[in-house]
Amino acid sequence: MRVFFFAPTLALCLAAHATPAEWVGAKVVTADPERSRVTLDHEFIKSVNMMPMVMPFKAEKSVDLRGFKAGDKVRFRVVKKVDHLIIEAMEMAK
Numbered sequence: 001m002r003v004f005f006f007a008p009t010l011a012l013c014l015a016a017h018a019t020p021a022e023w024v025g026a027k028v029v030t031a032d033p034e035r036s037r038v039t040l041d042h043e044f045i046k047s048v049n050m051m052p053m054v055m056p057f058k059a060e061k062s063v064d065l066r067g068f069k070a071g072d073k074v075r076f077r078v079v080k081k082v083d084h085l086i087i088e089a090m091e092m093a094k
């Protein structure tokens, strides 16, 4: 039984040490759902200490970009993958 509990426990431990991604406000500049790419005019991103700017992002396959167009006010979460950022969630801002 013990061996079955080992892997989940380790995963939880690693997750607890990762910086939790926060929601960041942004405005859509361009959206390319076919290539899972979106250019955002984003606010300060605390988790990676990035100043506000316009920049392109790649989104995870699970993020559906079809509902977004230039000018939309959104909020998104990014995760750091080695040397780049990838969007793991994005939705319209309220």
Ligand SMILES: [Cu+2]
Pocket: 042, 050, 051, 052, 053, 054, 055
């Ligand atoms: Cu940036």
